[in-house]
Amino acid sequence: xxxxxxxxxxxxxxxxxxxxxxxxxxxxxxxxxxxxxxxxxxxxxxxxxxxxxxxxxxxxxxxxxxxxxxxxxxxxxxxxxxxxxxxxxxxxxxxxxxxxxxxxxxxxxxxxxxxxxxxxxxxxxxxxxxxxxxxxxxxxxxxxxxxxxxxxxxxxxxxxxxxxxxxxxxxxxxxxxxxxxxxxxxxxxxxxxxxxxxxxxxxxxxxxxxxxxxxxxxxxxxxxxxxxxxxxxxxxxxxxxxxxxxxxxxxxxxxxxxxxxxxxxxxxxxxxxxxxxxxxxxxxxxxxxxxxxxxxxxxxxxxxxxxxxxxxxxxxxxxxxxxxxxxxxxxx
Amino acid sequence: xxxxxxxxxxxxxxxxxxxxxxxxxxxxxxxxxxxxxxxxxxxxxxxxxxxxxxxxxxxxxxxxxxxxxxxxxxxxxxxxxxxxxxxxxxxxxxxxxxxxxxxxxxxxxxxxxxxxxxxxxxxxxxxxxxxxxxxxxxxxxxxxxxxxxxxxxxxxxxxxxxxxxxxxxxxxxxxxxxxxxxxxxxxxxxxxxxxxxxxxxxxxxxxxxxxxxxxxxxxxxxxxxxxxxxxxxxxxxxxxxxxxxxxxxxxxxxxxxx
Numbered sequence: 001x002x003x004x005x006x007x008x009x010x011x012x013x014x015x016x017x018x019x020x021x022x023x024x025x026x027x028x029x030x031x032x033x034x035x036x037x038x039x040x041x042x043x044x045x046x047x048x049x050x051x052x053x054x055x056x057x058x059x060x061x062x063x064x065x066x067x068x069x070x071x072x073x074x075x076x077x078x079x080x081x082x083x084x085x086x087x088x089x090x091x092x093x094x095x096x097x098x099x100x101x102x103x104x105x106x107x108x109x110x111x112x113x114x115x116x117x118x119x120x121x122x123x124x125x126x127x128x129x130x131x132x133x134x135x136x137x138x139x140x141x142x143x144x145x146x147x148x149x150x151x152x153x154x155x156x157x158x159x160x161x162x163x164x165x166x167x168x169x170x171x172x173x174x175x176x177x178x179x180x181x182x183x184x185x186x187x188x189x190x191x192x193x194x195x196x197x198x199x200x201x202x203x204x205x206x207x208x209x210x211x212x213x214x215x216x217x218x219x220x221x222x223x224x225x226x227x228x229x230x231x232x233x234x235x236x237x238x239x240x241x242x243x244x245x246x247x248x249x250x251x252x253x254x255x256x257x258x259x260x261x262x263x264x265x266x267x268x269x270x271x272x273x274x275x276x277x278x279x280x281x282x283x284x285x286x287x288x289x290x291x292x293x294x295x296x297x298x299x300x301x302x303x304x305x306x307x308x309x310x311x312x313x314x315x316x317x318x319x320x321x322x323x324x325x326x327x328x329x330x331x332x
Numbered sequence: 333x334x335x336x337x338x339x340x341x342x343x344x345x346x347x348x349x350x351x352x353x354x355x356x357x358x359x360x361x362x363x364x365x366x367x368x369x370x371x372x373x374x375x376x377x378x379x380x381x382x383x384x385x386x387x388x389x390x391x392x393x394x395x396x397x398x399x400x401x402x403x404x405x406x407x408x409x410x411x412x413x414x415x416x417x418x419x420x421x422x423x424x425x426x427x428x429x430x431x432x433x434x435x436x437x438x439x440x441x442x443x444x445x446x447x448x449x450x451x452x453x454x455x456x457x458x459x460x461x462x463x464x465x466x467x468x469x470x471x472x473x474x475x476x477x478x479x480x481x482x483x484x485x486x487x488x489x490x491x492x493x494x495x496x497x498x499x500x501x502x503x504x505x506x507x508x509x510x511x512x513x514x515x516x517x518x519x520x521x522x523x524x525x526x527x528x529x530x531x532x533x534x535x536x537x538x539x540x541x542x543x544x545x546x547x548x549x550x551x552x553x554x555x556x557x558x559x560x561x562x563x564x565x566x567x568x569x570x571x572x573x574x575x576x577x578x579x580x581x582x583x584x585x586x587x588x589x590x
Contacts, residue, residue, distance in 0.1 A: 022590070059590075065423045067589040085427045093423035099416040101345065103352040115341040116424040160420055170423075 012168055012199045013041035013064065018073035020059055020223075033059055035223045036073060041216075046190060046200040048214035048231070050207065052313055056223040057203045058096060061172050064201075065093050077168060089118055092161030096172040096203070098153060102146035106137050106156055109145060110163055117164030131159040151182050158189065169193055172203045187213055207309055219312050226312040234308060240278040245296040246288045247271045253291035260287065271296060338426050342434025343441060350404060350442040359403075360446055363396035367453045371461060382463035383552050389454040390472065390548045393447060397480045398507055401443050405487025406499035408435050409584065418589055429581045436488050436577060440481045447477060464554055471562045472551035478569035479545035483507060485573040486540070489580040493587070510542035540572050 020034040034056045041047040051057045062068040063075055066082050080087040100109050110128040119127055132141045135155040140148065145156065154174070161169055174190070175183045183206075190213050193200050204210060210217055211231065218228035227234065247270060249257075254272055258265055261284055263276040276284060278300060288295055350356055370388035374381040409432070412418040421431060451473055458465050486506050490499035513536040520532025544565040550557050 022588075062419075062589065065419070067419060067422060069586070069588060085425050088423060088425040091423070093420065095416065095419040095423075097416075098420060100420070101349060101417060103349055104345075112341060112345055113420070113424065116338055116421065116426050118338075118425060157420070164424075 010043040011040045012043050013039075013047075013075075013077050013201060015039050015060070015064075015075045016073055018060070018063060018075055019071045020056075020063065020068065021071045033223050034063075034070075037220065037223070037225050038073075039218045039225055039228050041199060041201055043199055044194065044197055045215040046194050046202060046213050048210040048217040049201065049203045049220065050205065050210055050217055050309060051220035052205065055220045057205075057220060058172060060220070061170060061201075061203050064170065089164060090167050092164070092166035092169040094154075094157045094161045094169075094171045094174055096176055097150075098157035098160075100145050100153065100156060100160075102144060105142050105144055106132060106148070106152075107141040109156060110159055113160040114163045119164050127163060127165075131163055134162075135159045151178055154178060154182070154186075158186070162193075166198070168199045168201070170201045170203075173205070174202060175204065175206050175209055183209070219309060221313050227308075241275050241301040242278045242281045242284070243297075243299045243301050244274045244276070244281075244284060244288070245271050245298075246274065246293045247296055249288065249291055249293040253293065257284070257287055257291070275301070335427075335430055338430050339434040339437060342421075342426075342431055343438035346408075346435050346438025347442050347445075350439065351445075353404070356400060356404065356442070356446065359396055359400050360449060363392050363446075363450050364453050366392040366396070367450065367457055371457050374461065382458075382461060385461050385463050386454075386458060386469075386552045387548070389457065390476075390551060393450045393454060393473070394476050394479070394548070396450065397443060397447050397476060398483055400446055401439070401480045401483040402487050402500055402503045402507070404442070405439055405484045406491050406503060407496045408439060408488055409491040410494075410496050410499070413589055422589070428585050432488070432492070432581055432584050433577065436484060439484050439488075443480045443484060444477055447473070447480065466554065468547065468554060468557055469551045471557050472547035474562060475545040475547050475565050475569075478566050479542055482540060482542075482545075482569045482573045482576075485576040485580070489576045489583075492580040492584045506540065507542065510540045511546075513539050513541050514543045541568075544568055 016038050017036040018034055018038070019032065019036050021030040021032050023030055037056070037060065039049075049057055049060065059068060063070045064077060064082050066085070066088075069083070075082045078087055078090055101112075104112065107128060110131060111124060114124045114128060129138075132138050135158055137152060137155055137159070140152060145153065148156065154176075158174070161171070171190070174186050178186060187209060190200055190202065202210075202214065214231050216229060217231050217234065219226045245268065249272060254265065257263060257274060261274070261276040261280050263274040263284075266273040266275075274284065281298065285295055285298065367389050370385050370392070373388060374385040377384055412421070412435075418431075422428065455465060457463075483503065483506075487499060487503045490502045494502070516532045517536035520529045523529055523532075547557060547561070549555070550561075
C-alpha cells in the first residue's frame with residue numbers, strides 16, 4: 001500500500017508486539033522499556049499517543065522514525081518497514097524540543113530539509129516561502145536560528161515536518177513549552193492538517209488537547225498499552241461519577257458515608273462535597289437525608305480523559321506475561 | 333543520482349557550518365602566521381634560506397591541516413546527536429550511510445579549501461623570497477591532501493561511536509603512530525627476534541603508513557618524483573579511507589539515537 005493508495009480508514013501505521021531493550025553496563029544488563037506493544041493508526045485521523053513521562057512514548061516514536069531499532073516485533077508506516085528510508089518522503093516528523101543548525105537562517109534550514117526530502121528546485125523556493133508565511137516566520141526568515149525563541153523554533157520544526165507535503169505527520173509533544181496562544185495555534189494547525197486529509201500521530205501528555213483534537217487514543221503506561229480506541233467512546237465508557245454537596249452532616253456521618261460509598265471528600269466551609277460512583281447516587285442521597293443532613297446540589301460528572309488516564313496509571317500493576325500488556329521489568 | 337544529491341546537500345551544509353565556525357578561522361590564522369614567520373626565521377640564516385622557509389611552510393600546512401581535520405572531524409557525528417539535529421535529518425528519506433558520507437565529503441572539502449588558502453600563502457612567500465616552486469611541490473601538497481582526507485576518515489570513524497574528547501585522543505594517536513609505523517617496521521626487521529619483526533610488520537600493515545604521503549623532503553630539496561611515488565600513495569590512502577568509512581557506516585547504522 002502506498003500513500004497515494006491509502007483510503008480513509010486504512011491502517012497507515014501498524015505496530016505489532018514491539019519490544020525494546022536498552023543495554024547498560026557495557027551491554028551486560030538489559031532494561032526492557034517496551035513490552036510487546038501493538039496499535040494502529042488509520043488514514044485521516046488524529047491519533048493521540050498518551051502516557052506519563054518515561055512510559056515509552058518517545059521510544060515508540062523513535063522506533064517509527066528509524067532512530068532506534070526495536071528488539072522485537074514489527075512496525076510499518078504506509079505498508080513499509082520503518083527501517084526503510086525511501087517511503088519517508090511521505091512522512092513528516094517534529095521531535096520534542098526540536099533543535100536545528102543555529103548557524104543557518106530560517107529560510108536556509110527549510111531549503112536544506114526540502115532538498116533532503118527531494119523537493120525539486122523549481123518548487124523549493126515557493127514551498128519554503130509558503131511555509132514560512134504559514135507558520136508566521138516570514139519576517140524572521142533571514143535571521144540566524146540562534147536568535148529565535150523557543151516558540152519560533154517550534155514553528156520551524158513544524159515547517160520542516162511539512163516542507164515536502166507529507167501525508168502522515170508525527171508530532172512529539174507539539175505543545176511542549178508553548179504559551180497558551182502558541183498552543184491554540186498548534187491545535188488549529190493539527191486540525192487543519194486533518195482537514196487536508198493528512199494523518200496525524202501525536203505524542204503528548206497534555207490531556208485536554210487530546211480530548212479536543214484526537215479521534216483515537218492509546219494510553220501507554222510502563223511500556224504497555226493500557227487502552228486504545230475512540231476518544232469519545234473512551235469518555236463514554238469510562239466510569240461516571242456524581243458530585244453531591246451536602247450540609248448539616250456530623251463528622252461521624254461524613255466518615256461513615258466516605259467508607260460506605262468509597263467517596264472522595266472536599267470541605268466547602270460548612271458544607272461537604274462528596275464524589276462517588278454514579279450508580280450509588282440514589283442510595284447516597286437517602287443516606288445523607290437519613291443522617292440528618294441536607295442535599296444542597298447533585299451534579300453528574302462526565303469522566304475526563306485525565307481521570308481515566310490517572311486510573312490507568314494507578315492500575316498499572318506488575319504486567320502478566322504472554323499478553324500485549326506484558327511487562328518483564330528488568331531482565332538479565 | 334538522487335542519493336548523490338542528498339549526499340551533496342549534507343556535504344554543502346557541513347561545509348557551510350565549518351566556514352561559519354570561528355575555531356576554523358583561528359587555526360587558519362595561526363597557520364598563516366607561521367608561514368609568515370617562516371620568512372622572518374629564514375632571513376636569520378645565512379645559508380639555505382629557501383629550504384628553511386619551505387620546511388617551515390610545508391610543516392605548518394601539514395600540522396594545521398591535521399589539526400583542522402581532527403578537531404572538526406571528531407565532533408562531526410557526536411554534535412549531531414548531542415544537539416539532536418540528527419532526529420529531523422534522519423526522518424527524511426536519507427539513509428544513515430548517505431548522511432555519514434555527506435558529512436565526510438563536506439569536511440574533506442572544507443579541509444582542502446583551508447589547505448588551498450595556506451598553499452596560496454606558501455606560494456606567495458616562496459615567490460617573494462625567490463624560493464623554487466615546481467611540480468614536486470604540487471605532488472607534495474596533493475599527497476598532503478590525501479593524508480588529510482584519510483585523517484578525516486579516522487576522525488569520522490571514532491566520532492561514530494565515542495565522545496569528541498576520546499575521538500581526538502584516538503585520532504591524534506593514530507596520526508603520531510601512523511608517522512612512526514615505517515620506522516617501527518624497519519627497526520623490527522633489524523631485530524634478531526622473528527616475533528618482533530612479525531609484530532612490527534603487522535602493525536605497519538594494519539595502521540596507516542602516513543609517511544607514505546610525506547614528500548616534503550623531495551619538495552624542499554627539489555628532488556625528482558615519479559608518477560608511482562604519487563599514484564600509489566593516492567590509491568593506498570583512498571583504499572584505506574574507504575575501509576574506515578565502511579566500518580564507520582556499519583557502526584553508525586547500528587546506533588540507537590536515544
